[in-house]
Amino acid sequence: MTRRIDPDAVDAIDVHTHVQLSVAEASAPDRSESFDAMAKYFKTDKVTRFTVPMLAEYYRARRMAAVVFTVDSAHQTGREPNPPNEEIADLAAEHSDVLIPFASIDPHRGAAGVRAARSLITEHGVQGFKFHPTSQGFFPNDRMAYPLYEVLQEHGMVALFHTGHTGAGAGQRGGGGLRLKYSTPMAVDDVAVDFPDLKIVLAHPSFPWQDEALSVAMHKPNVYIDLSGWSPKYFPPQLVQYANTLLKDKMLFGSDFPMITPERWLEDFAAAGFRDEVRPKILKENAVRLFGLAAETG
Structure with missing residues (x-):
């Protein structure tokens, strides 16, 4: 039987982590131009790709839980x-x-995506879906995506949307073909x-649309x-300011x-005025x- 996270057993829940290496790969593949551009954007050259078991070990050692995902941008990249x-x-x-x-x-x-989503929920136990409008090349309110949202709402899923600026494509010629406008x-x-x-x-501080994000979260x-x-x-x-006041119950690590x-x-975070x-x-x-977790009892 699948265990559930016991909130009393962890000190924090990181809701945004990336799985970038399959256990089927003997070793980390060569870093792509896009990956190197991302690392440069974050000012680090020591980024390691993690498998799911590696992430579990990493977070368990720190008494944390984590949301894990990849990004499907096949329409733009042509890759699964x-x-x-x-x-x-x-x-997981x-x-x-x-x-x-x-x-x-x-x-x-x-x-086909709608069918895959339903299968991932009912047969594989996923608890949410990650969307990256800039990398996927769509506006979230495009009716094309609505049948997918219907399945997510039906099953009580969490939908995580990248918003604002992105390190993906940053510094590459033409931004790697990625358009920031989709992530408003x-x-x-x-x-x-x-x-x-x-x-x-x-997801993320939504530069250059931070006030829009705060407004949406306050209103909805x-x-x-x-x-x-x-x-x-x-x-x-x-x-x-809003994390400390009106949105204190809606901000996530x-x-x-x-x-x-x-x-x-x-x-x-400890020195940022929270x-x-x-x-x-x-x-x-x-x-x-948000995830409906409850402490395990004897």
């Missing part, structure tokens, strides 16, 4: 996600004391209206914000590991509520 969703979900089930599996379906897959939070506002029971997370009860992808010392002042480590994020009573909410309590 690696590792595949099924591998991530099935291996073996480490379900610390891992929460998400899947990623490119909305351009149409009916206001496009997700339409999704929150049309799917009011779908649990939605706006089903919308949260994760704080991944940036060191907290660079957070816009209004993000910290996320690192964007392995590009940013949880250690680095937490060290900067109130003492708010920090536990961001680090764990809000995620416990």
